[in-house]
């Protein structure tokens with residue numbers, strides 16, 4: 509969101525004191541509960557985490573971003589959580605958490621959480637609401653296997669393209685290593701970026717797939 | 730020998746070199762050695778590093794290359810970012826499985842003779858990253874000549890490693906390696 513003429517970024521509206529934060533959290537939760545049926549997450553001991561339904565997450569984020577009394581213009585992070593074997597947990601296995609902050613009203617910050625069932629791990633993508641969500645959702649897909657519906661390029665971000673499994677799931681053995689041989693082709697992303705910047709692609713390199721002898725390394729399997 | 734007819738030989742006043750045989754000008758300009766010693770001397774004193782820096786250890790390499798520690802004193806200051814130009818790969822930092830094929834390929838692209846220095850706990854053994862994403866030591870994928878311990882090692886340790894590598898290169902026989910190559914070519918081809 510662009511800073512309004514009334515409050516440019518360099519003139520924060522109010523200081524981020526503990527009281528201002530507490531007041532914001534109270535007001536924010538009341539508004540979210542009334543409009544979107546949000547509930548409070550009891551696991552959060554450090555601030556406000558509002559739990560909303562998966563089907564309404566886009567609406568909620570758009571509201572928080574555009575509403576003049578919230579102005580949550582920054583999605584600091586969105587990530588997955590795996591609650592497998594979490595003591596006393598009987599809710600769905602996964603959650604996706606969105607961490608929001610306002611750069612204009614500096615005391616405004618909150619977290620949103622949506623529960624995700626293991627056998628239906630699909631969440632709507634919010635990459636068009638917050639550009640930073642693009643890579644964050646790719647990372648969450650990579651590490652937890654949660655699918656973001658409507659994402660333009662849901663590829664692995666941190667792990668190798670041929671990696672099998674999702675390593676931050678609690679049932680992935682932390683020390684299970686995978687030897688992967690091929691180089692990760694990034695040309696498609698590079699070319700897309702160049703096109704955005706106004707370049708014309710005259711010729712693309714042929715895709716290379718290294719032979720097995722060329723890349724046969726690794727004693728351990 | 731043709732060298733004895735060097736013009737300098739005539740200009741030398743006689744008598745000055747009475748203790749040593751031969752004209753003095755020639756003696757001071759010619760020395761004999763073995764080809765091996767000559768080649769190894771050249772190689773060990775002009776190592777061109779390829780910095781494969783992926784994490785914090787590479788920051789120490791910057792200190793090493795700058796004026797305080799100054800690898801130029803060892804003839805290794807010419808940092809090249811093309812594997813075709815370099816013969817000493819300095820792997821400084823954590824190597825992940827995603828990075829491993831890239832490391833391997835760059836090593837393959839380097840000209841021979843090529844040497845590898847593995848810097849720090851991460852490159853030598855995976856360090857404290859005992860997990861799904863980190864290669865437990867780059868010697869799983871490429872041969873390593875010198876290992877440096879530390880997290881990160883001090884620049885002095887880098888210098889020690891370069892000196893050890895120089896000693897190792899001085900021990901190599903260019904002539905033997907060449908004969909071996911010729912031998913292989915004859916028997917295989």
Ligand code: SF4
Pocket residue numbers: 784785786787821822823848849850851852856879880881882
């Ligand atoms: S050994 Fe230590 S300093 Fe070097 S890359 Fe690993 S963590 Fe960083």
